[in-house]
Amino acid sequence: MKWRSHISIGKAIADALELPPGERKAFLEGIVEPDRHKERVTGPGYSYRVSHHHPSRRVVMLHVWMARRSFLRNNSYLGYRHLGMALHYIQDKSTSKGFLGMSHDRREEALAELEVPAEAIERGFRKYLSSPEFVSRSLKLTRPEKDIHQIMAQASFRSAAVAAAITDLRRPSGLEQKLRALHRSHLLVYVPLAIGSLAIGISLSLAWWNPIPLATGTVISLIVLVRDRPYRQLGKVALWHGLKMH
């Protein structure tokens, strides 16, 4: 997608969010940033270039979390910059590359002439949930389209919905109590279950001088802990709302 298209979707979203000039600038800079410098992801012992047209969901979610954390810490400039970068990838992902370079260029040219559909932006700001699960699902649902109107409609709608989800800092009522209750049931049910199966494994292994029960017990206790999915999901929701789970 051309810069012009990224910028025009960005401006429509900045208008909807009523961004002040500084935040607006940071956001629009972020939205073209991935095309300016090829991004590198670095971690302990690795460093690689982000594939521009097929960035992994993990890379996009990294920007989503950076944005969210920055907003929670009142660093709105950094927040809008990362939000812009995340949206850039969503918009690129809406564009199918096509088979011939020529047709791709022509389509991008035609796409850049299109106006951002206000209806798609408004719908995005209505149909969202402020949760990491919603954002991750939105990324998964973003498909490469061939028709320029479809590309524009999808890129605008998904960008607006994700922007709304990340910038909405309202905390659902009763969330803290719910987290506490879940944490308690996790401690009361899942952890003893895991320890129990591990203990049985150890005692059987000692009785028979056989490592198999211990190995089985360890696997079972790991499964028990990993199966406690609602708990892990809620951990992410807690983080999303700037809460700690304990």
Ligand SMILES: [Zn+2]
């Ligand atoms: Zn790009």
